[in-house]
Amino acid sequence: MARYELVKRSVALITLTNPPVNALSSAVRHAIAKSMEHALNDPKVTAVVIYGENGRFCGGADIREFAGPLRGPPLVPLLDAIEAGEKPVVAAIEGVALGGGFELALVCHYRIAHFKARLGLPEVTLGILPAAGGTQRLPRLIGIPAALELITTGRHISAQEALKLGIVDQVTEQNACEVAVEFALRAVAKPLSSRRVSTLTTPCPPDLDALLEAVTMQVKKKARGAMAPLACVQAVRAAATMPYSKGIKRESELMATLFNSGQARALQYCFFAQRTAGKWTLPSGAQWNNSKPREIRRAAVIGLGTMGRGIVVSLARVGISVIAVESEKKLLETGKQMVIGMLERDAKRQGVSASLNLLKFTLSLQDLKDVDIVIEAVFEDMALKKHVFQELSKVCRPATLLCSNTSGLDVDALAGVTDRPHLVVGMHFFSPAHVMKLLEVVCGPRSSSETIATAMSLGKRMGKVSVAVGNCPGFVGNRMLKPYLDQATFLLEEGATPEQIDKALEDFGFAMGVFRMSDLAGLDVGWRVRKESGLTGPDIDPKNPPRRRQGHRYCPIPDMVCEQGRFGQKTGRGWYMYDSPGGTNAKSDPLIQNLLEMYRSRYGIQPRNISDQEIIERCLFALANEGFRILEDGIAARPEDIDVIYLFGYGFPRHRGGPMFYASMVGLERVLERLEHYHQAHPDVPHLEPSPLLKKLVACGSPPVQNWREHIKTMHSHL
């Protein structure tokens, strides 16, 4: 777990050997303690270098160990002893020094970083804080404002930024270990007292209280309801106001409250869920580690609307040449200018020149003969998409992959009109595509494993979190959205307001409540889908009761809002009113209150007081219930995949872990009981009827979310 060797006759080189990231597992901590003891007691040793094997210094504490009882030497006394030692210790940082790994570097008397190294204290993203002295040492080293920013955001910084901040002593383009050994030899004769960071006085700004207050407000606003960022601020306050010996105790107390919290469990679950999602697997046995993706050099994107433009930018950013196609000259020119503007702004931010030479804009599909992949992003209309796919079949070489950015249409129906159904797959980007991290890779029944592997790997290359999902209306994300939206509008009918529902959801942790989110996304899209599905509009049977459609409860309020030309932010009016079309400042609109009152009185609905608890339960349990059905139907392989989709695509609060993890934290028995209760009250809402899988899991004793898969095995898969 750590190799000990003597180099240059007098330098003890301690190399951490715990692949893949040299995490500080109990065995590694034990090995470091033993090696340090050896080095400090061996008279031949005059200095020590700590290094990480395979070009990675250390990825921090072993997160997997957090779930069990603490074994092995605790980190704080181990690190204190390294700092207190009488021989100079130099950290040779390559790759990453994160969390406990960064804290290990902070107790070394000198730090040498390779120019490509990245450093940071990401503990806050795991629901904890840097509790191995990080909150006490970093402010002493770089001052309160910079330390606060790094600790409360968990941001990784480059070696160059670390040098500027005074975190590292030298940045090198050579082998960091070799440079550190030479550095250590030169440090032997120098006094160590000023190099022990815990003994330094924290440089304190005169307006400390105001600064801490401002950062507290900032983190409260950003991570609604998350405890860890607030605890980080308190720990840094201790570094400013207490000696190290007291500050470290405060750090440990704050850590104790966070460590066993549901939020820490949720955030650590998110960390692993994100990595699990990349490990896709099909019933055929094809999976992430046995299916080779194709290399993609040249791509084409059809349609330069909002989605298409974002996809072009995402591809060009990672060096893929892109041919962008539009059907009309004016649309092509507008799209071209917007894409160029986006790439130029990107390049300016990074201080590089925009890679515009990768782009070609055309009106002709004939130009797509030689591309490796086409991503279609035309209007969400099946007939139009089928036409495009037929044309692509004719012009593209037989090996070209054909992908659709549909947000819910049948990918297999598109495959069916081509000459290569095995090379067709859905690539559902989220808007705006160059910003949003989520990509649903929709596997049709005929998509080959190579095609899926290529789409997944292309997503990863573009920096997306790609999740493989099966083919059904709405796939995973949008299919689950329907019961969530339905519950919100049913609650409006029953007496709630958009403001009340949004506030309850925002207090739960969503960045935006459902109505504010709908206003942002545009209300007309859903309206068109409802019209096409025969749920609203002039074609519906007049004999239909107005609040029932296709045999189930239906709420026509969203249609009524659209009928007034209120399509959300873009029209300046939606569920809220805005200062102007495109405005973002949502204000309550008395017209919506009137509309709701008139609606209720027309249908004889007596409004009732609805609690926030009911809002949360009905919206979120209905959401999770559909997630259980998706697992039963084999549309998602694992609950982790669903959670990742909701975290990255729909703003589900990360400290709640995602809808499926949240259900497991509430307790499946409780979720079942509440769904049964609400279904009894609303028997005409099928989404409230508890799914068979939920019942099965409760009958099996509500296993943890990571074990649900064992209970789904027998059900069929669409993946």
Ligand SMILES: CCCCCCC/C=C/C(=O)SCCNC(=O)CCNC(=O)[C@H](O)C(C)(C)COP(=O)(O)OP(=O)(O)OC[C@H]1O[C@@H](n2cnc3c(N)ncnc32)[C@H](O)[C@@H]1OP(=O)(O)O
């Ligand atoms: C019990 C009390 C202890 C008190 C100590 C308190 C103070 C210290 C706290 C901490 O240090 S918490 C951990 C802080 N560190 C991090 O948050 C870093 C997490 N890791 C990453 O960000 C990335 O993994 C990486 C290091 C940047 C590497 O990224 P890359 O994309 O190259 O690889 P990944 O696919 O992400 O990871 C590979 C593999 O390694 C697993 N892993 C990564 N880091 C850890 C870790 N710290 N502990 C355990 N496992 C880790 C990761 O899960 C992957 O494995 P699989 O999931 O694919 O099996």
